Amino acid sequence: MDNSTILETKDLNLWYGQKHALIDITVRIPKKTVTALIGPSGCGKSTLLRCCNRMNDLIDSSRITGNVLFNGEDIYDGHADAYAVREKIGMVFQKPNPFPKSIYENVAYGPRIHGVREKGALDRIVEESLKGAALWDEVKDRLHEPALALSGGQQQRLCIARSLAVEPEVILMDEPCSALDPIATGKIEDLIIRLARNYTVVIVTHNMQQAARVSEYTGFMYMGELIEFDETSRIFEDPGEELTENYITGRFG
């Protein structure tokens, strides 16, 4: 694996019981870029995303073969710790899911679990993480108010701050804007582009304009297979596969 790749799957297959949901997926995700996964409903985008930080471990019926390498190490290796993997490879979900606690406590939760106790240190992490998620200015005077009182877009940025607080390298985002209005969506898209200066972002989206706006690389999936992976401009302007072209021109999906 070369230095520019941070995550890599090799011949990855996943079954939910009898359902073969991922078929021979081999892909390299470049470091400090935004990669979008697109494709029709049910093609396996979320499943592939969840394989990248072992979230599928939580689904009893799922079984995988093949490899998922993070910085060259197999995250499914018997010695790998799923919790440590999820710290380095964080996840943001479709629906913002802050804890029913204060804004401050949401961000401080992860570092506290990892043994950060000193108030000054926690304060610094909370501030840095909220700044990193472009939320600090909006909440700095009400850090101890309930997170659930924030708007949906603010809650989603809080969830991004919560994942930044444990110093991830990769942030996986599963349709992070689908529950948001266009203004909140625009703020998250700006943030995603900014995050890629320091982190690697992989985003599942149904919105092809969004993929075109935020990502440098795009993978097109269809019925469990990765049909094509390339620079986003290439995928949208001159795809190599007819299936990709049919999808992006709206002929199906």
Ligand SMILES: Nc1ncnc2c1ncn2[C@@H]1O[C@H](COP(=O)(O)OP(=O)(O)OP(=O)(O)O)[C@@H](O)[C@H]1O
């Ligand atoms: N927990 C599960 N148990 C059984 N089958 C599942 C489970 N999760 C997903 N599947 C099936 O695996 C396939 C891939 O689903 P997945 O959610 O990954 O697709 P997707 O491309 O993300 O879809 P969408 O865009 O609708 O979210 C689908 O056929 C789905 O029904």
